[in-house]
Amino acid sequence: MKGNFIMAVRDISMGTKVGLELVTDKWNALTLSHLTATPTGFMTLRRQVRGISTLRLLTVLAKLTQLDLVISTDEYEYGLTAEGLKLQTGLANLEAWGNQVITEMQ
Incomplete structure (x- = not known):
């Protein structure tokens, strides 16, 4: 991996902590x-x-609905809000980056 990036949890912003908590739950x-x-x-x-x-x-x-990432209908259907779509794109980018790192390590 290129460079070492070490950051203490106390150095991470509250927004980063919230985001990480959300996306690290599988x-x-x-x-x-x-x-x-x-x-x-x-x-x-x-x-x-x-x-x-x-x-x-x-x-x-x-x-996810409470966080305004998902909407629900009266018919028990669920879809992404505009913010949910942004987060989904971010997750896809993170996955692509992770795949690239794995490839480079091999």
Whole structure:
């Protein structure tokens, strides 16, 4: 890896801490990665996010909705807000960077 980057947790801004807490939870990240701007039915999403329990998915969706990243409809469908789409793009960029680092390490 290029250079060493070490930062104490106390040196990270509160916004960074909140963002990291959100995206380092695998269920948050997986749920965000399976949603689009077009709402998806709960059971479809439940099948796509493999391994998550129904209760956990409901909890994740409630949290993401509270953070204004996800919208829900009266028909139990869920989609990404504009902010959710931005975060999803950021996660895709992070994944691409991680894949590049892995490739360079080999």
